[in-house]
Amino acid sequence: MKEKRPGSGEVPSILKWTGSKRSQAAQIARMAPPHARYVEPFLGGGAVLYHLAGDGTVASDLYAPLIGFWKLAQARPEALIADYAEQWRRLQDDLPGYFYAVRDRFNAEKRPEDLNFLMRTCVNGIVRFSQAGDFNNSFHLSRKGMLPASFAKAVQAWSARLRGVDFVARDYRETLAEARAGDFVYLDPPYAGNKQRYIGGIDEAALFAALDDLNRRGVRWALSFDGQRGETVYRADVPSDLYRRRMALISGNSAVAKVLNGPIETVSEALYLSW
Ligand SMILES: C[S@@+](CC[C@H](N)C(=O)[O-])C[C@H]1O[C@@H](n2cnc3c(N)ncnc32)[C@H](O)[C@@H]1O
Structure with missing residues (x-):
């Protein structure tokens, strides 16, 4: 049996999720x-x-879809980073239209990359579903999403641990x-x-x-x-x-x-x- 003595320190925000225990x-x-x-x-x-x-x-x-996100972060972190950078760029060009286009696509296809994007840009980062199971939170008007370079850092910090x-x-x-x-x-x-x-x-x-x-x-x-x-x-x-x-x-x-x-x-x- 190995003994792990984890230190303190911030958990890099690889995925925004409601009820996160990051502070504890x-x-x-x-x-x-x-x-x-x-x-x-x-x-x-x-x-x-x-x-x-x-x-x-x-x-x-x-x-x-959440587990899909983790598997992607584990197997293809660079693809996840590139996808977010591209989505972030498209959002800046089309606010908030791009958010709603991604929300529709997510509800149809459940791409894990889109779950990540929606969680980073929806109102207060709160995950919420309709009775039919569709993601239905709206765009957070003052939130343009974490900068791609910061997201890349978070994914890289997690990578070895996964x-x-x-x-x-x-x-x-x-x-x-x-x-x-x-x-x-x-x-x-x-x-x-x-x-x-x-x-x-x-x-x-x-x-x-x-x-x-x-x-x-x-x-x-x-x-x-x-x-x-x-x-x-x-x-x-x-x-x-x-x-x-x-x-x-x-x-x-x-x-x-x-x-x-x-x-x-x-x-x-x-x-x-x-x-
Ligand atoms: C409070 S959150 C966990 C937050 C996590 N500790 C963190 O730091 O982000 C609870 C999670 O339980 C999941 N969940 C709900 N019902 C479940 C079930 N029956 N079996 C497994 N997971 C479930 C939800 O999808 C959600 O991601």
């Missing part, structure tokens, strides 16, 4: 116990993956079913009350049953879960027999405050640890 990723990664493989079944923008990716890492998400990762599009339970004793799993599921964001949703009882199963099989895990539903924030009900510690993660770069089964009042996110 280093804190979360430092909690990781020594492990055989790192497993991340709700990958999204993969902020924690940046710190913990290694040989044998399994990274999955239900949303196939080498040993197996990216898979599937439900988290399939990924957890394959986790083995000695692996470490970080889970960052969508909030239960969120109907519009992301494709799919989470049934809490099923999630808790899956965590219980990991415990029985000797797989250590950490879970981000803040119980925010709609506009209401309240303490989420993760059954206390499932975890050993609950940490309060302060947003931003503040230190981790340790709260053992006490109320979390002033913080935005809780991190539950199974060991």
Whole structure:
């Protein structure tokens, strides 16, 4: 088993994704116990993956175009960089018409390059789908997209870390079913009350049953879960027999405050640890 001691540091923004853990990723990664493989079944923008990716890492998400993006970044980073530079140039020539043309194309073809472009230029960088599963956020009028040179730097910074990762599009339970004793799993599921964001949703009882199963099989895990539903924030009900510690993660770069089964009042996110 190798022990990883991730340092602090910014996660380069390779993909804008709602609910990104970029501000907490280093804190979360430092909690990781020594492990055989790192497993991340709700990958999204993969902020924690940046710190913990290694040989044998399994990274999955239900949303196939998102996994398509990661595979492209892994296999053909230069093509991804060139595509973004070209799309960015075309946007400057045709604001906002080009955005809507790409949105139509994405909804028809699901090109991962277009997902990247839309996320970088849509209102507040928020991923949002219609009931039919179409991306339906609008163009962010004051946002002309990250400069291509900055995007290229982010992709290059990620490149070496992606080498040993197996990216898979599937439900988290399939990924957890394959986790083995000695692996470490970080889970960052969508909030239960969120109907519009992301494709799919989470049934809490099923999630808790899956965590219980990991415990029985000797797989250590950490879970981000803040119980925010709609506009209401309240303490989420993760059954206390499932975890050993609950940490309060302060947003931003503040230190981790340790709260053992006490109320979390002033913080935005809780991190539950199974060991
Ligand atoms: C809060 S985001 C993860 C954010 C990520 N930690 C980051 O730093 O960007 C939750 C992710 O779970 C995915 N998801 C939703 N339902 C899922 C399911 N049943 N199985 C796997 N992934 C799912 C969504 O597509 C979304 O990307």
